[in-house]
Structures are given as structure tokens and as C-alpha cells.
Amino acid sequence: MPVAYQAPDFLHPVAGVRLGVAEAAIKKPGRKDLLVIELAPGTRVAGVFTQNRFAAAPVQVCRTVLASGAPVRALVVNSGNANAATGQGGLDDAQAVAAAVAAAVGCEAGHVLPFSTGVIGQRLPVARMVAAAPAAHADLRADGWLDAMRAIMTTDTVGKGATRRVATSQGEVTVTGIAKGVGMIHPNMATMLAYVGTDAPLSPATTQAALQTAVNRSFNCVTVDGDTSTNDACVLFATARAGSRDIEVGDADYAAVYGAIEQVCLELAHAIVRDGEGATKFVTIDVGGASDEAAARQVALSVAHSPLVKTALFASDANWGRIVMAIGKSGVPVDPARVDLWLDDVCLLRGGQPHPDYVEDAGAAVVAQPEFRIRIGLGDGDAQATVWTCDFSYDYVKINAEYRT
Amino acid sequence: MPVAYQAPDFLHPVAGVRLGVAEAAIKKPGRKDLLVIELAPGTRVAGVFTQNRFAAAPVQVCRTVLASGAPVRALVVNSGNANAATGQGGLDDAQAVAAAVAAAVGCEAGHVLPFSTGVIGQRLPVARMVAAAPAAHADLRADGWLDAMRAIMTTDTVGKGATRRVATSQGEVTVTGIAKGVGMIHPNMATMLAYVGTDAPLSPATTQAALQTAVNRSFNCVTVDGDTSTNDACVLFATARAGSRDIEVGDADYAAVYGAIEQVCLELAHAIVRDGEGATKFVTIDVGGASDEAAARQVALSVAHSPLVKTALFASDANWGRIVMAIGKSGVPVDPARVDLWLDDVCLLRGGQPHPDYVEDAGAAVVAQPEFRIRIGLGDGDAQATVWTCDFSYDYVKINAEYRT
Numbered sequence: 001m002p003v004a005y006q007a008p009d010f011l012h013p014v015a016g017v018r019l020g021v022a023e024a025a026i027k028k029p030g031r032k033d034l035l036v037i038e039l040a041p042g043t044r045v046a047g048v049f050t051q052n053r054f055a056a057a058p059v060q061v062c063r064t065v066l067a068s069g070a071p072v073r074a075l076v077v078n079s080g081n082a083n084a085a086t087g088q089g090g091l092d093d094a095q096a097v098a099a100a101v102a103a104a105v106g107c108e109a110g111h112v113l114p115f116s117t118g119v120i121g122q123r124l125p126v127a128r129m130v131a132a133a134p135a136a137h138a139d140l141r142a143d144g145w146l147d148a149m150r151a152i153m154t155t156d157t158v159g160k161g162a163t164r165r166v167a168t169s170q171g172e173v174t175v176t177g178i179a180k181g182v183g184m185i186h187p188n189m190a191t192m193l194a195y196v197g198t199d200a201p202l203s204p205a206t207t208q209a210a211l212q213t214a215v216n217r218s219f220n221c222v223t224v225d226g227d228t229s230t231n232d233a234c235v236l237f238a239t240a241r242a243g244s245r246d247i248e249v250g251d252a253d254y255a256a257v258y259g260a261i262e263q264v265c266l267e268l269a270h271a272i273v274r275d276g277e278g279a280t281k282f283v284t285i286d287v288g289g290a291s292d293e294a295a296a297r298q299v300a301l302s303v304a305h306s307p308l309v310k311t312a313l314f315a316s317d318a319n320w321g322r323i324v325m326a327i328g329k330s331g332v333p334v335d336p337a338r339v340d341l342w343l344d345d346v347c348l349l350r351g352g353q354p355h356p357d358y359v360e361d362a363g364a365a366v367v368a369q370p371e372f373r374i375r376i377g378l379g380d381g382d383a384q385a386t387v388w389t390c391d392f393s394y395d396y397v398k399i400n401a402e403y404r405t
Numbered sequence: 406m407p408v409a410y411q412a413p414d415f416l417h418p419v420a421g422v423r424l425g426v427a428e429a430a431i432k433k434p435g436r437k438d439l440l441v442i443e444l445a446p447g448t449r450v451a452g453v454f455t456q457n458r459f460a461a462a463p464v465q466v467c468r469t470v471l472a473s474g475a476p477v478r479a480l481v482v483n484s485g486n487a488n489a490a491t492g493q494g495g496l497d498d499a500q501a502v503a504a505a506v507a508a509a510v511g512c513e514a515g516h517v518l519p520f521s522t523g524v525i526g527q528r529l530p531v532a533r534m535v536a537a538a539p540a541a542h543a544d545l546r547a548d549g550w551l552d553a554m555r556a557i558m559t560t561d562t563v564g565k566g567a568t569r570r571v572a573t574s575q576g577e578v579t580v581t582g583i584a585k586g587v588g589m590i591h592p593n594m595a596t597m598l599a600y601v602g603t604d605a606p607l608s609p610a611t612t613q614a615a616l617q618t619a620v621n622r623s624f625n626c627v628t629v630d631g632d633t634s635t636n637d638a639c640v641l642f643a644t645a646r647a648g649s650r651d652i653e654v655g656d657a658d659y660a661a662v663y664g665a666i667e668q669v670c671l672e673l674a675h676a677i678v679r680d681g682e683g684a685t686k687f688v689t690i691d692v693g694g695a696s697d698e699a700a701a702r703q704v705a706l707s708v709a710h711s712p713l714v715k716t717a718l719f720a721s722d723a724n725w726g727r728i729v730m731a732i733g734k735s736g737v738p739v740d741p742a743r744v745d746l747w748l749d750d751v752c753l754l755r756g757g758q759p760h761p762d763y764v765e766d767a768g769a770a771v772v773a774q775p776e777f778r779i780r781i782g783l784g785d786g787d788a789q790a791t792v793w794t795c796d797f798s799y800d801y802v803k804i805n806a807e808y809r810t
Binding site: 051052053054055082085086119120121230307311314320325327328329330332334335336337349352353396397 | 456458460489492635712716719725733735737740741757797799803
């Protein structure tokens with residue numbers, strides 16, 4: 001059960017984007033596990049990918065296609081198999097699937113981006129996927145977003161989607177996105193995938209810049225377990241159907257369009273944490289008073305990753321000693337005598353020492369809530385950062401211990 | 406239940422060292438929770454301490470005493486309260502306890518090292534500790550090591566001690582050590598403390614060098630949860646009673662004495678992992694073929710810290726995809742096409758791809774054992790490193806979620 005999150009029941013179509021799904025029985029029969037996203041000619045596509053050195057075969061293919069500057073006409077995504085640690089055979093498989101989709105769409109194989117999510121170290125059932133590609137193509141619809149959202153799920157307990165409309169000087173612009181993921185990243189299955197489309201006429205360079213900034217402020221600010229998958233990918237495509245003049249960073253319309261993109265990414269990123277494996281709490285960690293944003297972020301992530309903090313949150317225990325420990329081990333040269341700590345509006349520490357008015361019941365009341373905020377002041381500057389995370393429960397261990405059994 | 410570890414029932418005395426315990430009812434009455442270790446005049450003392458910025462008050466006092474070069478005549482250790490995040494009052498408390506022990510021993514207050522382990526953020530019951538100091542002093546015995554071992558336990562399920570005797574050109578030398586700790590470090594209670602004594606005439610500089618090297622090869626190579634306490638400390642004291650000529654690094658006798666110190670430290674460090682909170686497996690992670698030792702260590706720790714790897718180990722699941730993921734996210738520029746992976750003698754990956762002869766049952770048989778080895782070859786050089794860790798079980802969550810309830 002995700003923490004206060006429900007799958008959307010409506011997502012705005014994006015002019016120039018059609019989506020279709022089909023059953024390829026990749027892990028097992030009985031579900032639509034192959035997704036094709038067709039993009040109108042002229043669509044600008046940007047991607048960010050996992051930093052894991054064991055990048056999966058489809059990630060390697062995507063990087064090559066995007067680096068070539070080739071016009072991307074379609075994406076193909078499968079759940080049930082990650083096509084990672086599969087060597088040259090895996091690269092061949094990813095290209096064969098892309099070629100089948102290219103044939104259906106009517107473009108070159110090098111103009112299709114492949115994505116996979118699922119178990120590591122097994123070859124894709126290429127024949128079944130190639131055979132299913134025409135069916136996915138035949139299913140293409142502008143209103144296919146909700147089915148697409150479901151097709152990419154693995155152990156997600158809910159589909160994750162977000163949608164926004166904003167006004168620009170060239171008319172209304174739509175931004176719609178879908179994502180999957182339940183551990184921050186899972187080598188076998190979960191891993192994060194996100195696809196965000198807009199009809200805004202973002203220039204190619206602006207599409208990349210907007211994606212990078214939005215990812216840094218959303219997907220890169222959430223953590224479930226600190227692990228990093230072999231398959232992570234986030235793609236932004238701008239079909240440029242809503243306007244004839246390209247929007248560049250700094251243009252009057254950019255702020256509105258970028259704002260919608262960031263909101264969609266943030267909503268999807270939060271949905272991943274809310275649906276985090278075994279999560280019972282959604283926790284916002286705000287670090288302020290830092291010398292720079294990187295230091296603030298490093299402290300926030302140290303708290304967010306600490307198993308001792310996360311197990312205390314699960315127990316609704318306002319165990320601030322563990323938070324202090326995690327601040328102190330972050331690697332940032334924090335001065336303990338300047339550190340303040342709050343749970344929501346309850347002050348626990350002032351200048352590194354227990355606040356004289358603090359009573360345990362007040363802290364316990366905050367952390368008993370399904371959502372709350374840990375606020376940390378470092379007293380060392382003006383920079384701040386925010387990170388979102390969940391707790392660490394019996395069910396996290398259960399889900400991950402029993403995944404393959 | 407620790408993994409294949411029992412508390413020792415005998416520890417060799419060390420000439421020049423006497424230990425005594427007393428009940429100060431620090432957390433609750435009914436147990437000996439105050440330990441005094443008296444050192445003969447002329448003993449050389451070296452310490453290494455937590456890198457956590459929120460170092461506890463006693464750690465701060467120890468650093469000051471050792472930096473002053475003052476002769477250390479006694480150590481005082483309490484369990485049940487960490488005296489951390491207690492500000493100036495905590496420093497005053499640590500000094501008051503040291504002064505009481507100094508009065509009993511007959512030395513200056515600045516010649517006593519204080520140590521604390523237990524709950525963070527609460528002031529020490531100084532009056533009870535000062536009152537108990539004479540009783541601990543009256544209890545001083547050369548054979549007090551086993552009682553000392555028990556006095557410093559918190560949630561340890563067994564006491565941890567190790568002892569060795571080796572021959573030198575000046576006669577037989579003894580090395581005996583005790584430690585406590587069950588999470589790699591715990592902000593509230595566990596935290597690691599270790600005390601190792603020898604009668605070898607190590608020079609002051611050699612005492613420090615031997616300790617630093619031994620810690621790097623033992624306590625710094627084990628991890629339970631990757632958290633780092635506010636109170637960690639490891640102290641080596643050399644009473645110089647077994648010989649009249651100082652031993653320096655490089656002397657003929659140094660290798661034998663250092664070897665015994667490292668063995669004692671390694672045995673204590675392994676005992677901490679074997680008694681790791683909720684541990685059901687003791688796992689050795691060997692990384693070879695690295696460009697340098699730091700890279701090997703970084704890869705080994707990335708695997709050892711991964712919650713996904715640790716939950717799979719708990720489930721006796723030879724889920725090599727998660728190991729590959731952890732190698733790839735380590736930050737070391739690993740070339741996947743050169744990576745080999747074994748579980749004990751079973752080869753799973755060769756050159757980054759599943760070994761053709763590997764069958765799941767063979768891997769499962771290895772990880773079903775209570776102790777096994779993960780071997781990783783990076784194919785990038787000759788350097789290697791070894792790290793020891795345990796699995797991540799329901800009981801880890803239970804112990805840490807319910808600690809304060």
C-alpha cells in the first residue's frame with residue numbers, strides 16, 4: 001500500500017505522441033508487457049541514464065542513438081526482463097527489438113530507443129517481442145498513457161502518472177509523464193524508468209537542459225534504499241506541436257513550461273517513494289544553513305540513507321540520536337555546536353544540544369504521522385536542499401529477501 | 406545468536422595491567438557497568454577514534470589527553486549512557502568521572518581516559534559513577550579481563566575477547582583485547598569500543614603505528630550497517646614489562662608482536678560482525694584485480710553495504726544481479742567486460758557475463774551456508790582488499806525499530 005498515493009485515472013494526451021501496448025509474454029503470459037511510444041517527426045528527445053558501470057544493453061543503445069543526433073521516432077519498453085549483464089548478445093537483442101518497432105512505425109532501426117526493466121542476466125525472448133511489435137503498433141492511441149503506465153510496472157503496487165497544462169504566449173501546453181519504480185533502483189526488476197512528454201516547442205538544447213535540471217530536483221532527490229540500478233532512464237520528448245517558435249532557456253515562456261515539467265517529475269518521484277518497498281512513511285528531509293547546496297544535499301542523503309534512522313522512523317520513534325549520528329557521519333565538516341533539529345515544528349536540538357523545552361511525546365506525535373518533515377539547520381551559510389525518503393520496515397526485508405523465491 | 410562465535414572463557418593477563426568493575430546503576434541497577442583499567446607507569450598508549458563530527462564528550466577528552474602527551478595511568482569505561490550531544494555539561498561530566506578514578510588510582514585527572522557507550526543525549530549519572538569509582542578500584546585484578554569484557558557490553562549477545570602469546574628476542578609477549586559492538590556503530594548504544602593491551606616494549610611511536618595499521622586491517626574492514634557512531638574508540642596500551650629495549654617498527658621483533666596485535670584486532674572485529682544485529686550469515690568479500698587497494702576496498706564496501714545484496718544473503722538467494730549492481734554503483738570505473746564473480750569456488754560470471762556452466766543450484770548451495778566468500782575479480786590490476794559483513798534480516802529491523810520501546 002503506497003503512502004497516500006493513488007494511480008491517476010486521467011492523463012492529458014500530448015499532441016504528437018501516440019502509445020500502444022501488447023502482450024509479449026516476456027516473464028509470463030497474461031499481461032501487456034510491451035509498450036511502444038510513437039513520436040511525431042521533429043520531436044526533440046533528451047535522456048538521462050544510470051551512472052551504474054553495469055549499464056544494461058538498452059541503456060547502451062539509447063546512449064549511442066542520442067549521441068548520434070539521429071531523429072528519434074519511437075521508444076519501445078518492456079517489463080519482465082532487464083537485458084542487463086547479457087554481453088554482446090544483449091546488445092543484439094535490444095537492436096533486434098528496436099528494428100521490429102522501426103519496421104512497424106516506418107523509420108530506421110537507429111531511430112528507435114529501447115528500454116528494459118526486470119530480471120538481470122537473462123536474454124530477452126526476442127522472437128516473442130518481435131512478433132508482438134505489430135500489435136503494439138496497431139494499438140497506438142493518443143489516449144494510451146494509462147495503459148502505457150500499467151505496461152511498465154513490475155513490483156509497483158500502483159501505476160504512477162502526472163499531468164499538467166500551462167499557458168504560454170503560443171497557447172496552452174501539455175506535460176504528461178509516467179514512471180515505474182519502487183526501490184530507488186533495483187537490479188532485478190524495479191529500477192526506475194520515467195517518460196515525460198510535452199507538446200511545447202522546446203529547442204533540442206532546451207529539452208536536454210530542462211530534463212537535466214528537472215531530474216536533479218526530483219528523481220535525484222528521492223531515495224528508497226540508496227541502490228542504483230543498471231537500467232535507470234528518464235526521457236523527455238518535446239513534440240513542438242504547441243507553437244511554431246522554439247523556446248530557449250531564458251525565454252519568457254520557459255519558466256512556465258519548465259515549471260510544469262518539474263512538477264510532473266516531482267510528482268512521479270514522490271510517487272516512487274510513496275510506493276517504496278515496504279514504505280509506511282513519506283518523509284521530507286530539509287537541510288538549511290549549509291555552506292553550499294552540495295553540502296546540504298550530502299547531509300540530507302546521509303540521513304535519508306541511514307538504516308538506523310529509517311528503522312526508527314518505521315517504529316514511529318523520534319530517535320534524534322540517530323539523526324545526529326547520520327549528520328555527523330555525512331562527511332560534511334559540520335560544527336555540532338551550531339546544529340538545530342526539528343521534527344515538523346517541534347525543536348529537538350538547538351546548537352547541538354537537547355532543547356530544554358523538548359518533551360519526548362511531542363516528537364513522538366510528529367513521527368507517528370504517515371507524512372512529516374525532518375528539518376536540520378547547520379548554521380554555516382544560506383544554502384539548502386530537500387530530499388524525500390521512506391522508512392525501512394519488515395516488509396522491505398521480506399520483499400527483497402523473497403523476491404526470487 | 407552470533408554466527409559461530411562463543412565468548413572466550415580465558416584471556417591471558419598482561420603484565421602491568423589490572424582491571425576492576427563496579428555497579429554504578431547507570432542505565433538501571435543490577436549489573437557491573439563501570440570498568441577501570443589501571444596501567445603501570447611508563448605504559449605507552451595510543452588511540453583511534455570515530456570520524457563522526459558529533460564525537461561524544463569522552464572522545465573529545467581522550468583526544469585532548471593523548472594530544473597533550475600526558476602519561477596515561479588509567480581508563481574508565483561505562484556502558485548504558487554515551488554522553489554524546491551533551492554539550493559543555495557532558496565534557497564536565499566526563500572530567501568529573503576521570504577525576505574520581507584519578508583520585509582512587511593516585512594520579513592526575515588529566516592522566517585518565519574516559520569512555521562511554523549507551524544512549525545519546527542524556528547526562529551521565531555522575532554522582533553514582535563517582536561514588537562507584539573506589540569500588541571499581543578496589544576490584545582491580547590482573548585477571549579481570551573477562552569481567553571487563555562483560556561490563557562494556559550493551560546489546561551484544563556475547564562478550565568479545567581475544568588473546569595471543571608470541572616469542573620475541575626479549576622473551577614471551579602477551580597481547581589481550583576486549584571489544585563491544587553489534588552494529589558497526591550505533592548512535593544510541595552499540596558503537597564500537599575495543600581495548601588491546603600488551604606487555605611488549607613497543608616505543609610510543611610504534612604503539613601508535615601498530616594500532617593504526619591493525620585497525621585499518623581489522624575494524625575498518627568490517628561493516629554491519631555502514632553507520633558510524635559518535636563514540637567509537639580503539640585503544641592499544643603497551644606496558645613494556647616484557648623486555649627492556651624498546652621495539653620500533655622494522656625491528657626484528659616487531660613483526661611477531663604486530664602480528665599478534667593484528668590477529669587480536671581481527672578476531673574482535675570478526676566477533677562484532679558475527680554478533681551483528683540480526684546476523685544469520687558471516688560473509689567474506691574478496692575483491693582482487695584492482696588498480697589499487699583503495700579501489701578494491703571501495704568495491705568491496707559497496708557490495709557489503711547494499712541493502713539489496715544483504716537481504717538476498719539473508720534469504721540464501723544467490724542473486725548475483727544485485728552483486729553486479731553494487732559493483733557497478735561503487736564509483737570505481739570498473740569495466741563490466743572484465744569482471745569475474747565467484748561464490749566460494751563456484752564461478753558465476755566471467756568477463757561480465759553469466760558463466761555457461763553455472764547452474765542456480767550451485768550458487769544456492771554456497772549461500773545456504775552460514776559462512777561463505779564472495780570473490781570479485783576486476784581484471785584491472787594486482788591490488789586486492791577483503792571486507793567482512795553479515796546479512797540484513799527481519800531481526801535487524803526488529804532490533805533497531807524496537808530499541809527504545
